[in-house]
Amino acid sequence: MEEKKVKIEVSRLALVFIILFGLSLLIWSFVIGVWVGTKIEKKAQKEEIVLEQPVPSQAPSTPPVVLSNETTPPPAPSVSNETTPPAPVKISPPPSSEKPVKEEIAKKEVPVEQKKKAKYQKKEVAKIATQIKEIPTVFYSVQIGAFSKKEIAEKLKDNAISKGYKAFMKEYKTNGEILYKVYVGKYSTKEEAKKYITQIAKDLNVEHPFVTEIK
Structure with missing residues (x-):
């Protein structure tokens, strides 16, 4: 079992x-x-698509017919043994972009120390300029008049200039009023200015001119 x-x-x-x-x-x-x-099925679909595409009809190109009374003989074909070589093709090289790239690299490679020095030099020049402006230039001149009206002062100044003197005018505020003072000449010392007082008084017909220090 x-x-x-x-x-x-x-x-x-x-x-x-x-x-x-x-x-x-x-x-x-x-x-x-x-x-x-x-x-x-895919092959059958491809064959159907190819068969369905229209075949372009090629129409025979007929040359234009020219009707003329005169019959001109066709030109004789020129046969030459010499074969003309094809013209050489000049290939221009692409523009070199090395110069601008080098200039950009040179600009980027400027050391930081030079930039700092340039800024420091500019600051020093500005300081020196301000110091020169702040230094008062003291000289002596002969005052020939002081007027409350600017027109009168300008006439006296122009008269002195016309006679060959180096005249100039300055404004001064005294007690809330403006005075226009006219001066002649710029001298380094007080004694030098005093030498010309009598001559200036005669030429310009001015009374009591005196030497003042101008700052």
Whole structure:
């Protein structure tokens, strides 16, 4: 009895294996059939698209007919043994962009120390200029008149200039009023200015000129 049971179990396993093998074959055959069908359909669609494209009609080009009473013979073909070589083609090199690139690199490569020095030098020059302006230039001059009206002072100044003197005018505020003072000459010392008082008084017809220090 035990031997018969073993034979039945073996036969069942074989049947299961055969069934599974057959199912796998069916599945693979179905997949291959679908794949082949899609390939055939794509080829058929491509052929239909090619056939549907219109073929351009090539119309025979007819040369224009020229009607004339005179019959001119056709020109004789010129036959020459010499073959003319083709003209050489000049190829211009592309514009070199090295110069602007080098200039940009040189600008970028300016050291920071030089920039700082340039800024420092500019500041020093500005300081020196302000110091020069602040230093008062003292000189001596001969005052020939002081007027409350600018027109009178300008006339006296112009008269002195016309007679060869270096005259100038200055404004001064005293007690809320403006005085226009006229001066002649610029001298480094008071003694030098005093030498010309009498001559200036005679030439300009001025009374009591005197030397003043101008700052």
